[in-house]
Structures are given as C-alpha cells and as structure tokens.
Amino acid sequence: MKRFLNCRSTILAGLFAVLAVPLLAGCRAEEQNRVTMYEPGVYKGVEQMALSEDQVRALRYRARDQSGSIDPAGGGGGSVSGKVLDARQLEQRVGSQSGS
Secondary structure, X not given: OHHHHHHHHHHHHHHHHHHHXXXXXXXXXXXXXXXXXXXXXXXXXXXXXXXXXXXXXXXXXXXXXXXXXXXXXOOOOOEEOOEEOOHHHHHHHHHHHHOO
C-alpha cells in the first residue's frame, strides 16, 4: 500500500509540474499589461508624442529620396533624373538591352 501511495504522489507531482510550466510562462514581464481585448478602429496602446515640424520635414525628405522620383507622390512622371526622355531614345535603349 505504501508503494502505491509513493507512486501516486510521484504521478501527482509530475502532473502538477506539467501544468505549472504553461501557467508560469504567462507571468513573464513582457506579457503583463498588454492589450488583449481589441476594438476595430480604436488604438489602445500608449499615446505617442506628436512629431515636431522638423521631424515631419525630415520624414518627408526621406520618403521623397526613397521613392526614386522627383515627384512628391512617387512614380515615374515621364522623367529620369530631371531629363525628359524621347520615345525614340527609349526604344533604342530597350532594343540595345534586349539584344535585337
């Protein structure tokens, strides 16, 4: 009988350990105070500071530089490096690149 109780205690301790690990994993610091209930269109995070005019200007210039165009909205706009290309020049360039 004593052996049965010893085995039963070992099994219960093992079950407790298996169940305790996932429960304790939820106690990590990065898991605390995070948003778990979401509402469409509602931001529930920490309120961010407004950008200064200098920061907004720097972001605009950065976005313009990354767009690959001189047009603020991006896209080709018919010019490359400020030069308007003639359709014949473009056909010649494409023809020479394709090998024909």
